[in-house]
Amino acid sequence: MPFLSSLFDAPSRWTKLDPLASRAGATADRLLPGGRVRGLLHGRPAGHPLHPAMAMLPVGTSVSALLLDVAAVLVPGGAALGAPARGLAAASVATVAPTALAGWADYVDLHRDQQRTAIVHAAGNAVAATLWTASLFAGRRARLLRTAGTLVAGGAGALGGHLAYRWAAGPNHAEHLFHLAGGGEEFSDVGPLDDLPEGRPAQRRIGDAPLCVLRRGGSVMAITDTCTHLGGPLHEGEVKGTGEGTTITCPWHGSEFRFSDGEVLDGPASTPQPTVETRVADGRVLARVVGPPR
Template structure:
């Protein structure tokens, strides 16, 4: 692996951070709102995490401030550019707060190795916020502090990208399942009588795992790999929702409606790919639907 990849992977092995990681998760669970507001913080209404999108504002404004400060330093008579740079830095500071809250909400649903990296990412951003805040009252050194904060935020942002793409914190973990399920023809997944009644079980449609719920002669199914971080939903629990049965993921408690795969709770943001099920002559036929819409 490249030097940069090795460097960015290093925080995931910092086991000394584990007590702090656990504490940060517990505090978040106690302080952050639950229910619908928590769903907004995760980005559930958008079908993808809110935190990276919200980060555009502090990143964009702080980089713009940096460019203005550089221009102020090199252009003759450019000193007047420090004033708009200061304003942009204030916007970066203000918008960093809700961005951090959304990230903190996502943090609670990560594996511990991902949480270690997230803590280092958050520390870099905290340094950035401190620098931007100090720059507002710093006088002559303000531009220097603004620039230092933006460099810290840039490094933290790069690590956040590594966490998202290399360590898969945030992406949909079930997008590929419809592509593993064969040509779209119904597949025989067994006899109705062989499915446990009232309990979740796992079957396969092509190479796609599906989570099956039989209740008497009625059978429902969803794809089995949780869109959040990939747990097997068949290891979870069934609960009754307002619009029919839901499956609750065993890892972080995301809940999905069986009938349309919609996310109705937990940190998942992408809907679960659905499965069409029919019972014909005592045999259960299943077909994984095309990728769902948010």
Template sequence: MVAETTNQKEPTISWMDTPPRSPLLRHYSAKMIAGMPWLDKLSAPLQKWTNSLFGSPKTPEYRIKDFLAGVWFGHPLHPVLVTIPIGAWTSAMVFDLAWLANEDDDGMAWSADMMIWLGLAGAAGSAATGIANWVDTDGQEQRTGMLHALLNGSVTVLNLSSALLRATGQRKTAITLAGTAYALTIYSSYIGGELAYSNAIGVNRVIPEAGSDEYVAVLDESELVPGKLTRVDAAGMPAVLLKDGSTIHAIAATCSHLGGPLDEGSYEDGVVYCPWHNSGFRMCDGKVVNSPAVYSQPTFAVRVRNGKIELRRLEHA
């Protein structure tokens, strides 16, 4: 084995801030974003303002965030809505190209104009749902999300300008702007893919965990303190127990939002709150009470036999 030598005078860089080596597109894209610390100066006040707008999980206005995040929908709403502007502006580009081939085709011109406006409407919904997912990020993910938002904002401004120019008869200039916007859309979509698939923002963090189809002993009943969140291992899957009177509840201990340890959170009125971002889940059935989580926690059947608490996983994440 060959030992790796480093220059002791060079500062150590965390792996979290080190771009992937391959492929080159990911490497240079991540390196570019890492070299944009000015994005943090934009994202910090925006995140603070957005959090103040949404309020805390126990306030009525927080329900707006729950709606935008997709709690009612069962998974994040943002990926659904982004298909509207991307699809509409793709169609607009096709219609514009057809019009350029035959500038007397008013039908193609009208169709392209309608698709530009449809995309703008969809962009508004995409932005609102996107910020509801982004507001709970930090570090490199927060910076990447800020760049994603700035690119999308630029795309929206360019397409709005294109729509207005079309109304004044300056169609070729409008098509140029729309084409530029579409090129930015491609890269912005790539950034969005990095957030979703590389950084796992909005991904269910519980689904890879196992659990057992059979009851497994996890703890002596005498060791479970009433009202205290207690972490146990259920055949390789972390679970959190809570004894309420004579009833013992058990749900997955890994928060479905970003993997926070629910056993280190707080418990109030039947709800456990994640210590990282305050996602709330009902202990009795794992249901999401408030965002940023949108996926319910898997639950366990609980029984006590021979003084041992036993758990069996009940459903898919």
């Protein structure tokens, strides 16, 4: 395994972090607001996690400060760049808190191995923020502290990127289902209507794409079965509502989706479910995945 990949993977195996990870998750869940505010922190209005986008603010301002500090050393008369560099460091400090809030909102519902990595990521960011804050009051040592903070933030950010893409903490876990189901070009037979339990969700498949199918009388509604949040099996979840308002709640972390359009109504998911069109013909259930909501 490549050295950097092995290095970034290491925290996921540090089981001694589990007590801290558990307490941190419980504390964040208790202190962070719920409802629409929690949904905003998850990034639901944008359809993707908010934290990575927010992270561009402290990282971008700190890197800009670093460039000014380098220029201050290399360019004649560069001492005048100290004031704007200090202002950028202050901006970095000011944007840490909202960025961290979005990160902790996501942290609450991660798997334990992901939480271990996230704890190390958060610790690195805390050290960076401390160094940036100290630089505002450090006089001649300000440049050194700003630089150290930015380097630490760079390492923490790299670990955060590894967590997001290597360990899939944040990406849509259901985007591929539309393609596995044939791109929605035609309806597929998913079985007899009579084989479906009345009023209880069941799993059926179009090729390799799992569906969560719900029968009510002679009608059937369906949604893709793999939760967009972290891949939970929706057909094992709780059904609520009637008609166009019927929803399914993921049994893993409580994300609630509407069958009719895949919209996220509650929980940590930020991305809607790919939707499914159904019809019943000659006692058979036909379905097609019509793609991500548009």
